């Protein structure tokens with residue numbers, strides 16, 4: 001029997017939820033309340049399933065997302081999530097069919113990119129996705145930081161740290177998060193539902209642990225950052241406090257806020273270890289500590305994957321620090337965005353259009369995804385054989401054009 005790939009109906013949605021949980025190795029049970037809550041927040045026209053007879057054997061969903069680009073602009077993305085194929089039906093092309101269908105519709109709709117967070121690195125490169133940002137996580141040995149705990153909560157710049165709560169974070173957080181997109185590229189927007197779920201509201205299958213919240217206010221009174229962290233209430237046999245604070249969310253839009261919030265969370269009595277949660281790999285955390293070796297890197301991993309669907313929009317939506325022109329020859333096995341493009345960029349503006357001129361660089365569309373938000377080096381990709389340099393020196397010129405002082409990063413997983 002052939003397997004059908006199509007959108008799911010409301011009555012099929014409980015099965016879709018169970019199939020999703022099975023694919024993610026979570027207990028395959030959902031309550032009616034959870035189904036109703038999820039249903040209210042998905043677009044069924046963008047929710048795909050694969051059906052073997054009346055058995056739902058694969059799930060795939062997409063939604064509209066805004067992603068910050070270099071210079072503070074934004075790109076509309078086809079955000080892909082909840083991709084599973086039943087263990088009985090894997091490696092038979094079902095993901096390929098769902099992905100091909102979704103990307104074609106996204107291209108048609110005019111989305112500039114598709115985005116996702118990959119469960120495993122090898123899955124999505126074949127569909128033209130490239131790792132556009134990376135994440136790091138640190139474990140901080142609080143007793144070795146050298147930070148002065150007497151300054152915690154009383155920043156030296158006239159700002160202040162105040163304890164807060166979920167209600168206040170839902171009010172002030174969205175504006176702080178919105179400003180983050182002006183600081184780094186690759187920030188994916190948070191919807192009102194993301195704020196609700198991220199602060200403990202809504203139906204959930206796993207138990208919720210209420211975090212502690214703190215805000216940083218500049219001397220002017222403006223909120224420039226906040227942190228949410230939990231603690232595990234651990235003591236050793238000698239009655240020494242051995243708590244680990246786990247940072248769930250730390251958004252700071254000024255260096256002062258970043259400094260003050262890390263100082264605060266790394267100076268709370270009873271906390272001996274701080275786990276930073278996922279941060280940009282160039283997060284200043286280690287260097288904010290008088291002894292940076294107190295911060296041990298635990299994780300360095302690919303985070304946001306991007307698939308360029310519209311080369312002109314992607315390249316014209318960002319800023320460039322120098323003036324130069326390059327011709328890029330882009331291969332796209334799926335026929336969505338390939339071709340030869342001339343990019344003319346300067347700090348004053350940019351234009352990008354198809355051309356027949358000879359190319360300076362040739363590479364797969366997936367490599368453009370790793371370069372476009374400023375994270376990767378064309379020179380490095382050249383040395384790996386992933387970018388072909390057709391004009392001597394073109395890769396180094398591409399780096400001067402594309403790379404950014406701060407690496408792209410999104411604190412959000414979707």
Ligand SMILES: CC(=O)SCCNC(=O)CCNC(=O)[C@H](O)C(C)(C)COP(=O)(O)OP(=O)(O)OC[C@H]1O[C@@H](n2cnc3c(N)ncnc32)[C@H](O)[C@@H]1OP(=O)(O)O
Nearest residue numbers: 081082083084085090091092093094095096116118119122
């Ligand atoms: C955005 C997200 O939601 S990330 C979450 C992804 N989901 C999971 O990881 C859950 C567990 N895994 C699964 O459900 C499935 O294995 C999926 C979704 C990863 C892949 O679905 P499938 O239908 O098996 O993929 P499909 O048959 O289309 O494979 C296409 C190609 O990718 C390869 N591939 C598929 N999955 C993997 C993998 N996990 N690792 C490496 N290669 C893979 C296949 O071998 C195949 O290669 P080929 O064309 O050279 O033969």
